[in-house]
Amino acid sequence: MSYKLFGDLFRLAPYLALVILAAWLGQQEAFVVDSQFAATLPVLPYVLCFVGCLFAWNFKMSTSVLGFLVIGMVYWTSAMFLPYGNTADVFGDVLFAGLSILLPVNLVWLCWAEERGVLSRQGLIRLAIISAQFAFLLLFTYVIEGGLQQAVIAILNLQMISGFWTAWSNLPQLAIGAYIVSLGFMLLRFMLQRSPLQMGWISTLVASYFAFQEAGNPDQVALYISVALLALIIAKVQVSYQMAFVDELTSIPGRRALMSDMKKLGSKYVIAMSDIDHFKKFNDTYGHDIGDEVLRMVANRLSMVTGGGRAYRYGGEEFCILMPVGEVDKAIPHLEKLREVVEHSEFVIRSKNRPKKDKKGSKKRGASETNQSVQVTISIGVAAKGKMHADPMAVMKSADEALYRAKKKGRNQVAK
Structure with missing residues (x-):
């Protein structure tokens, strides 16, 4: 058992190293502010999202296509409508809280979902559910006001336990809980399948958490979102290699x-x-x-x-x-x-x-x-x-x- 655990940690290490590298780069002020790369940071997530969708579509990985779209939509929504991160006004109370809850929930859902094809009936239903979530979130943020909006704000920012226990995070308690539960289910999925795809989902979840932690720092948010997308792309490449070169029945080279x-x-x-x-x-x-x-x-x-x-x-x-x-x-x-x-x-x-x-x-x-x-x-x-x-x-x-x-x-x- 210990050898299996060691092997699992070894396989996860390169993905988590991406997140650690992003954290280190984010602390290098010269890299974030002064380098030429900093000018491309805001558009890099869009490029990676497009490449990832194209790659996953080509290999008929419908859940991955939706995963790339979800991350891309979260980044676009936060960049367009939440430029100053987790603020104390309604934008922070609804939009920031909503996005930080919806992203981990959708990622763990897609991690466990079976492949059904993006344009199949199941695939279109999934796409509609994801789109509806963002539509309702923007609706409660910008259109609906009054008591209903306040009720949504109260739910999204619900204090379930003493704030002392969650002071280490900028996220609402529901979002912290969503990330912890989602990570647990992803680790379970990984233990059951031990696939590079599951390693990619786990790393994407971790990187997206740090992206929300850095809300208010657009460059670092873009950096972490890029790492989240890159981890998923690398996982797809590894899965594609396995499909081509590893025998599915026996798990030895084919x-x-x-x-x-x-x-x-x-x-x-x-x-x-x-x-x-x-x-x-x-x-x-x-x-x-x-x-x-x-x-x-x-x-x-x-x-x-x-x-x-x-x-x-x-x-x-x-x-x-x-x-x-x-x-x-x-x-x-x-x-x-x-x-x-x-x-x-x-x-x-x-x-x-x-x-x-x-x-x-x-x-x-x-x-x-x-x-x-x-x-x-x-x-x-x-x-x-x-x-x-x-x-x-x-x-x-x-x-x-x-x-x-x-x-x-x-x-x-x-x-x-």
Whole structure:
């Protein structure tokens, strides 16, 4: 568990570093006031918002498109109608409070929302809901006056606890609560999915909070909003890379990544081809869901290959391993170790009739009669670059032929 937590923190670090960098730059008066970059700060969020929307639209990421639009609308609204930040008049009481509450609520909503397409019925409804929020906020700020406006002001600036506990923040207590709750739900989503997309949402939320904290300093607000948008853009790039180069089922590099890495091989290398023995029988006997579990288990074990190797899913039940060694004999001990790890990995097929989660079922679920343990093995063929096989595709073909020999000899072995 501690290793997973460390890994999560490590993956979040680059995003949070963006926020820290923005905070440091914001404290550099020469950077904010005197530099040429300062002149572009007010328009930078609009540029990043446009780029982000275009990128997310191209990859059909509807929730991200709406996320960019929400942040862009908040920045435009605050820049146009709230030039002096959190003031004590009605603009601060309604507009500042409303924006600082609506932004985290919308971000966490979009973080959890499923992709439905921007122009689909669901997408248009979401867009209408977001637009209505800003419309009503401006309506209560500039048009509606009197008792109704005062009631809205009282709700937005509600003091739920002693001000002593929230004196560290410029935001209303409802906004502070919205940010804390939203951060909690985003962290939960991240723990469930561990996706770069969730890391982007978390960093965007944190950066937007600091943007509201700096209300009244237009340059620093623009800086933090730019970081919020940039974090989301970086997350989209990482997700797009994963979609292209990482196999969705097994979470190891896929065939496209293999083809790309084969172009970068040096003068000495070994290629091994492997597949799961009797995999068709697994699918026919236990179903494709069990077959997918077998694929994931084997992929996990193959990813542990030693000797500097790297495993890829080539297709179906077939995997490929690239190793930076010059001779087959040097690679075989590592491949044999890998084969043994798979052979000795227990794979348990859960009974479809096992009891549900209750006191009685918890005892029976561990009983041998409800589960079936099966053995999974792999066969491996290996070949090295040489005079007979001068390019990676030729070496791969030779390794595939060696794999066929391993299967012909009885499977569960390494052949060269």
